Amino acid sequence: MADKTYLSDIKEIRVNENSPLFDKTGMLYKEFPSDYRQIRYFTLLIVQSAPLEIKEINLLEQQISEVIKNAVKHGNRCEPAKKVRVWYSFDSTHAHLVVQDEGEGFKDMEKWNDFNRKRLEILSAQDFEKLADWVSFRTQKSDDNDGGNALFAALEYWNGGFVFNDARNAVAMLKSFPQKKHAIG
Amino acid sequence: MELKIRKNGNNYIIDVNGEMDLYNSYKLKELVMKMLEKKVERFIINLENVDYIDSSGIGALIYICSTIKKMSFRLIITNIHGSVKKVIELTKLMGYFPITNSIEEAIMQMED
Numbered sequence: 001m002a003d004k005t006y007l008s009d010i011k012e013i014r015v016n017e018n019s020p021l022f023d024k025t026g027m028l029y030k031e032f033p034s035d036y037r038q039i040r041y042f043t044l045l046i047v048q049s050a051p052l053e054i055k056e057i058n059l060l061e062q063q064i065s066e067v068i069k070n071a072v073k074h075g076n077r078c079e080p081a082k083k084v085r086v087w088y089s090f091d092s093t094h095a096h097l098v099v100q101d102e103g104e105g106f107k108d109m110e111k112w113n114d115f116n117r118k119r120l121e122i123l124s125a126q127d128f129e130k131l132a133d134w135v136s137f138r139t140q141k142s143d144d145n146d147g148g149n150a151l152f153a154a155l156e157y158w159n160g161g162f163v164f165n166d167a168r169n170a171v172a173m174l175k176s177f178p179q180k181k182h183a184i185g
Numbered sequence: 186m187e188l189k190i191r192k193n194g195n196n197y198i199i200d201v202n203g204e205m206d207l208y209n210s211y212k213l214k215e216l217v218m219k220m221l222e223k224k225v226e227r228f229i230i231n232l233e234n235v236d237y238i239d240s241s242g243i244g245a246l247i248y249i250c251s252t253i254k255k256m257s258f259r260l261i262i263t264n265i266h267g268s269v270k271k272v273i274e275l276t277k278l279m280g281y282f283p284i285t286n287s288i289e290e291a292i293m294q295m296e297d
Contacts, residue, residue: 037208040207056268058236058237059271066240126280128280128281132251135251136244136247145244146240146241147239147243148244149276
């Protein structure tokens with residue numbers, strides 16, 4: 001039986017440079033060279049300023065690491081002279097980042113959205129045999145270490161938005177966390 | 186990441202210890218491919234000691250799962266927990282991977 005929950009809210013990656021998510025006022029800033037070996041280290045330098053309650057063990061770190069990896073590898077093609085610039089802001093209710101590279105931009109965005117729509121249709125039909133061909137988004141530039149699934153999770157995780165600028169080489173994202181109610185003594 | 190293989194009847198259990206990230210997930214893929222060359226047909230991948238997985242790790246599991254399914258051999262992934270489970274859920278692959286809660290359950294399913 002079809003599971004329509006997958007189709008009820010199909011999210012897409014969009015371009016919207018005017019999104020308030022690109023407002024960097026008051027955000028912290030770091031920049032890094034495009035060194036593939038140091039992606040997780042760079043990520044930790046950013047995540048260390050996040051309060052423990054939003055780290056969800058290491059889910060926040062993992063999701064930020066994916067975005068930085070995309071900037072280093074797919075954006076800047078691991079050219080060390082090209083920088084990855086990160087603006088970030090955390091508190092107990094939100095994680096907000098803007099990550100920018102010096103690459104040519106995410107040219108395959110429309111193909112990715114088409115692929116994701118098809119993937120969700122197949123998930124909805126619960127056709128797991130067919131799904132085998134739709135679990136990993138590949139391009140001519142993909143290699144064996146590319147899982148091809150990071151953005152599927154990103155769109156779900158960043159519940160406050162995941163949008164690109166016009167040049168498609170910067171992405172802004174927001175995750176909101178439910179405010180914990182404190183008992184009144 | 187450290188990989189250990191142990192045998193239970195006809196089942197080969199791979200205990201993964203450490204982080205399945207962009208720097209080492211290929212090791213699990215390579216190990217399974219070598220075991221397939223040696224005619225191993227029943228795999229249980231135990232993720233009890235894995236607390237971190239990224240898209241490369243998920244990609245390695247997808248590759249392993251697809252390869253074993255195509256060959257009509259058997260695979261079960263077990264003891265998924267914490268953020269590893271959350272990442273698989275975010276990717277909507279819980280229904281795609283053959284998953285059990287414990288090694289015992291995996292062995293029982295292998296016998297079915």
